Amino acid sequence: MKAFVALVRREQIEHRGAFLIAPLALVAILFGATVLAFTVGRVDARFSGAMMNLAPLRVFAIGFLGVGFAWALYLIATLFFYCADGFAADRRNNAMLFWKSMPVSDLRILYAKLAATLTIFPATIYVVSLLSSALLMGVAVVTSNISTGNGLAMLGNIFDIYVQVAGSTLLALVLGLLWYVPYMALVGALATVVGRWAIPLSLLLPSLVSLLEWVTLGGLSPFHTHVWNYLADRSDFKLADGYLENWFHAEGTFSMVDFGNDLLARTDWTQMAIGWLFAAVVIYLASEYRRRYNDN
Numbered sequence: 097m098k099a100f101v102a103l104v105r106r107e108q109i110e111h112r113g114a115f116l117i118a119p120l121a122l123v124a125i126l127f128g129a130t131v132l133a134f135t136v137g138r139v140d141a142r143f144s145g146a147m148m149n150l151a152p153l154r155v156f157a158i159g160f161l162g163v164g165f166a167w168a169l170y171l172i173a174t175l176f177f178y179c180a181d182g183f184a185a186d187r188r189n190n191a192m193l194f195w196k197s198m199p200v201s202d203l204r205i206l207y208a209k210l211a212a213t214l215t216i217f218p219a220t221i222y223v224v225s226l227l228s229s230a231l232l233m234g235v236a237v238v239t240s241n242i243s244t245g246n247g248l249a250m251l252g253n254i255f256d257i258y259v260q261v262a263g264s265t266l267l268a269l270v271l272g273l274l275w276y277v278p279y280m281a282l283v284g285a286l287a288t289v290v291g292r293w294a295i296p297l298s299l300l301l302p303s304l305v306s307l308l309e310w311v312t313l314g315g316l317s318p319f320h321t322h323v324w325n326y327l328a329d330r331s332d333f334k335l336a337d338g339y340l341e342n343w344f345h346a347e348g349t350f351s352m353v354d355f356g357n358d359l360l361a362r363t364d365w366t367q368m369a370i371g372w373l374f375a376a377v378v379i380y381l382a383s384e385y386r387r388r389y390n391d392n
Contacts, residue, residue, distance in 0.1 A: 099200055103208035108216050111182065114174050115217045119167075119224040127231050156236065156254050157350040160229050160261040167225035168269070174221075175213055175280060180298065183209055183284035183382070184291040203383035206288065210379060213280050214273050222269055226262055233258055260352040267356050268335055275333050275368055281375035285382035302327050330367060338362055 108115075183206065233254060286294035286301075306324040315321050339358035343350060 100204060100208055100211075103200070103205060104212045104216060107182065107209055107212035108220075110185070111178060111217070114178065115220045116224075119170070119221060123224060123228045123231065126228070127235075130235055154349075156233065157257050157261060159232055159236070160258060161265075161350075163229045163232060164225055164261065164265040164268075167221055167228070168272075171218060171221045175217065176283065177295070178217065179209075179213060179280050179283040180287050180294040181292060183287040184294070201383070202386040203380060206284070206379050206383050206386070209284060210277075210281060210375070213284075214277060218269055218273055222266065225265070229258065229262070257350060260350050263352040264350070264355045267352075267359065271359065271363060272333055272335070275363075275371065278371035278374040278378075279331075281378050285378040288382040288386050330371075334362055335359070 186205070237251060237254065282301075283294055283298045286297055290297060302324070303318065306321045306327075307318045309315070309321045309323050310318040313321075318324065339355050343355075
């Protein structure tokens with residue numbers, strides 16, 4: 097177990113630039129730009145604060161959700177490139193012989209990389225997103241207080257919304273990672289075989305499989321096959337439907353409990369379990385290829 101934790105820790109150290117340093121730098125730059133915009137008069141603090149007082153709690157909730165969505169996009173992109181690069185890094189930097197001399201199997205090494213993909217990297221981005229939301233909350237409270245003097249009085253309600261959105265974001269993050277784990281495992285397995293060529297190959301593979309079905313079984317087009325329809329449905333996490341859509345078109349405060357119950361009820365657990373099984377199989381096959389490649 098200690099060896100496995102050390103392997104995950106190694107991934108964190110080697111890729112802290114993309115998952116820690118760069119996000120913190122982005123937060124610092126955006127926060128500095130925001131403060132500078134108010135300082136030099138590019139943005140009127142009184143006008144901005146007055147606008148937020150029209151529907152302050154809803155504005156904060158939407159703002160926090162928007163920040164979480166932006167960081168989710170960043171996380172998706174970085175995890176994709178990590179899987180396409182990190183799973184092949186040992187072979188590229190000649191570390192294979194070192195790990196071959198250790199009492200650590202290729203399967204454990206690859207599972208450690210997948211574990212880092214599902215745990216420590218998303219957790220780091222999540223903490224950074226909480227920090228950026230807290231800074232956003234601070235700027236909004238200050239501007240609202242400058243405008244009307246009510247910013248500090250609303251701080252308790254704003255903090256409650258912050259907690260509600262943070263908890264909802266955490267639940268969506270965990271379920272999203274579990275939902276998309278077969279995609280990450282497939283990209284990592286391809287990277288073990290073809291290296292960085294896994295980036296274009298993983299994008300082309302669904303189209304090639306769908307094209308093969310269209311050629312052999314027929315259909316309206318390669319984008320109207322059973323494979324394509326299944327992948328399109330399997331790729332949709334369905335996060336924006338249900339509670340979120342109804343909340344955006346109705347009044348009321350954001351509820352973490354209602355959001356969580358709705359998301360859990362709409363999750364296809366059968367497909368999620370199939371995805372976990374698929375991920376375990378492809379990682380095992382990739383480890384076998386890696387082991388045989390090392391022996392040769």
